[in-house]
Amino acid sequence: MTTIAVNSSSSVLEQKRISVGRFIGFTILAFIVLFAFLTPLVWPVDPTKQSLRNVLAGPSWSEPLGYDHLGRSMLARLAAALRLSLGLAFLSVLTAAVPGVLLGILAAWKGGIVDRALSILGDVSLALPGLLLVLMLTAIAPDSPWALYVGISLVLWIEYFRLTRATTRTLITSPAVQASRLLGFGPAYIVRRHLWPEISPMILTVGAFGAATAIMAIAALGFVSVGVRPPTPELGLMMTELLPYYEEAPHALLQPIVVVFLLVLSLNLIAGRKAR
Amino acid sequence: MTALLVADGVCVFARERIVEPASLSLHPGRPFTILGETGSGKSLLAQAIMGTLPTGLRAEGSVTIAGQRLSLASGQAHRSLWGRVISVLPQEPWLALDPTMRAREQVAEGYGFVQGLSEADATRRAQDDLANLGLARAGGMLPSQLSGGMAQRVAFAAARAGGARIVIADEPTKGLDVARRDDVIALLMREVAEGGGLLTITHDLELARRMGGDLAVMLNGVIIEQGAAETVLGNPQHAYTRRLIEADPAHWPDGQPRPATGKPVLTAEGLGKARGGQRLFSGQNLAVHPGEIIGVTGPSGCGKSTFGDILLGLLPPDEGKVQRAEGQPAIKLQKLYQDPPSAFPQRITLRRAILDLVKRHQLDAARIEPLLERLRLAPELLDRLPTEVSGGELQRFALLRVLLLDPVFLFADEPTSRLDLITQQETIELLVELARERNCAVLIVSHDTELIRKVSDRQIRFGADRPESPSGDQRMPEDALA
Incomplete structure (x- = not known):
């Protein structure tokens, strides 16, 4: 028994130690969030206010990130766009994860017809191309962020559902759960002590990937001018607007690109698979 | 009698020494058993002898196999012996067999790739081996269609196909019930009777007793007792060995059965x-x-x-x-x-x-x-x-x-x-x-x-063979075990 005990305790230590990649990811994300939410407090400039004198002006002390093609503050626009992207991504992950996890547990627990029906629903939603679904919704309700976010959630929930269902199915038949039932514990206890501790680390991983996907989707839709409409600052839309001026003001075009890159990188680092 | 395998001062290191220097010699026709509980280091010792220690561990000492002396510190020389001279019967062989390959092919691989026979010859030899073990009709079956005992015999045939004379059996009775255990013992003893070398690692006292031959008892990485099995088990010197033998249910004091009283719960x-x-x-x-x-x-x-x-x-x-x-x-x-x-x-x-x-x-x-x-x-x-x-x-x-x-x-x-x-x-x-x-x-x-x-x-x-029931009110099921 001694070797087994030694092995298991060392693996526990490994689990608790946060990986370098994850740490870098969290740090980048923290900086981006701070930037997005602190900027309007220390730099209260309206992101839609134009001043044609400053069109495409480079960075200066009074305007650290310069101006865009309509003389709007890039700093203010970037911060506003990030708030929108982060908010939408967070909201869509939340609205995808909550029903996904709950339905996954329900399907695995009840089995039979409930399981079949929910699985078919998931398969059907997955068969629809995700982007098409979002395009359809934005066509029905143009220029409304909620259409974007409902569309993205509708695509994302299936991942949480399938993952939760598969994990719960094996756990629910385990002797540990049987023992807890015999000892008089109800479903709430089984979810809290048996299922949630096993599912939650996976949800964090999938959630971070999902947030990255959502941010890319919002930016991609903005880039093809389907998402939010001007003058709302949005990362993808900013790229489209600034693309014609890439020669005159490369710094302006690069800013939204770098921000999307850093945001997606940080989320992927957080989600990244643990090195074994 | 010349030894097939002699291990001299074999020890295993992780950060510190976890298996103390151990020496043993394996003779043809005489089984050698290492007995110890989980974590006693018995598997590590066998892996060191075999040259298959997991990464992170290293061994010292030397092993002489078929007249060839190998230093364990370098850890490379074993490769040419695997399959041809020395082979392993894995723990729980039904997990070690390839689930997508038919039994005969799994055995034929040894003849084909290790001994270099043509495909037709390899298949014929494999079929002969299976027939020898009473599995003539199982050649075309997949591992999932075999029972635990049959899988054990197929794995045994596959382990032997390279022509190895020395077999190391790692916990051969793990996960088997009594009837299957007897089959495995018979199988291993047959190998010994043909003059092969057999090194068995087990925690099962009964298996050690039935194998006979030489026995080493391990505790916390040390061989505490070593000798002929009858001597060690009949007249144990070390307190742990005595304790182990007493702990065998066969040596427990008889209980005092109490008559059933009171209203049934x-x-x-x-x-x-x-x-x-x-x-x-x-x-x-x-x-x-x-x-x-x-x-x-x-x-x-x-x-x-x-x-x-x-x-x-x-x-x-x-x-x-x-x-x-x-x-x-x-x-x-x-x-x-x-x-x-x-x-x-x-x-x-x-x-x-x-x-x-x-x-x-x-x-x-x-x-x-x-x-x-x-x-x-x-x-x-x-x-x-x-x-x-x-x-x-x-x-x-x-x-x-x-x-x-x-x-x-x-x-x-x-x-x-x-x-x-x-x-x-x-x-x-x-x-x-x-x-x-x-x-x-x-x-x-x-x-x-x-x-x-x-x-x-x-x-x-439960189960058919000897229906007996002191209270007399239980009817036994017909042969429930397929």
Whole structure:
């Protein structure tokens, strides 16, 4: 028994130690969030206010990130766009994860017809191309962020559902759960002590990937001018607007690109698979 | 008699030395057995000799195989010997076989790739080998179609196909019931009788006794005793060896069966159950009286665990019914599991799990302390995860957990089959003592007939071969084991 005990305790230590990649990811994300939410407090400039004198002006002390093609503050626009992207991504992950996890547990627990029906629903939603679904919704309700976010959630929930269902199915038949039932514990206890501790680390991983996907989707839709409409600052839309001026003001075009890159990188680092 | 294999001063290092220098010699026609409990280092010693230590570990010393002296410190020289001179019969061979390959092909690979025979020759030789082992008709079967014993023989044929004279058998009886174990012993002994070398690693005292030949007993990385098996087992010198032999259920003191008294706490009438279209048992009657210990034995797959689960209401019976005594809630019927780590929530500490139970049923938390002491469990262990305590300790925690509920009936499903002999004895003794003290009836299921005979007041035997039942009211199922 001694070797087994030694092995298991060392693996526990490994689990608790946060990986370098994850740490870098969290740090980048923290900086981006701070930037997005602190900027309007220390730099209260309206992101839609134009001043044609400053069109495409480079960075200066009074305007650290310069101006865009309509003389709007890039700093203010970037911060506003990030708030929108982060908010939408967070909201869509939340609205995808909550029903996904709950339905996954329900399907695995009840089995039979409930399981079949929910699985078919998931398969059907997955068969629809995700982007098409979002395009359809934005066509029905143009220029409304909620259409974007409902569309993205509708695509994302299936991942949480399938993952939760598969994990719960094996756990629910385990002797540990049987023992807890015999000892008089109800479903709430089984979810809290048996299922949630096993599912939650996976949800964090999938959630971070999902947030990255959502941010890319919002930016991609903005880039093809389907998402939010001007003058709302949005990362993808900013790229489209600034693309014609890439020669005159490369710094302006690069800013939204770098921000999307850093945001997606940080989320992927957080989600990244643990090195074994 | 020249030795097939001589190991000289073999030791294994991780950060520090974990297997002390050990020397042994393996002679043709004379089996050598290394006996030790889990974590004693017996598998590491065998892996060092074989040259298959996992990465992170290194060995020192030397091994002489077929006249060729290999230094273990370099760790490379073994490769040319694998398969041709020395081979391993893996633990649980039904997991080691390729599930997508037919039995004959798996054996033929050894002839084809190790010995370099043509495909036709290899296949013919493989078929001959299988026929020799009574598997002539199994050549075209996939591993999933083989029974445990058949898979063991196929794996054995595959291990031998490279022409190896030395076979290392790692826990060959792990996961097998008694009948299968006898088959394996016969198979291994046949190899020995043909003049091969056999090194067996086991925790199974009975296997060591039956193999005979030479025996080494290992404890904490040290060979504490070594010699002819009859001498070591007949006249053990080391205290641990004596303790180990005493812990064998065959040497336990006979229990004092008590007559059943009082009103039954649980009655079952005409229980029957089928699984996968096969009748496991039918017409089973049982009345469980307070505080009595009922032993259930039978080969694996005969439905003895299913029977217990039906009594607890975990499974519905196909026929018949189970009735609890009036006024007894379902919570008073509890179960002890075969694999203790899988019976606890994995990610919370034992203290949390036990306090949750106290809170759920508004029990008196002050009862935990004396129970811990009674079960000889250190209170510090409460702050560990289930995976961080030993199997024996965890099984006692499982016992503590159910005893908090003052059960009237406890179904112990092979509660010690994953534990070492000495731990098994301690656990069973505690279980019996506490059940007597608290007047809790126990239905104990085990494949070990000796254990059941020693502890139980009466027995039920499942599976066909010898229907016998002291209480006379149980009808035995027809051959339930396919």
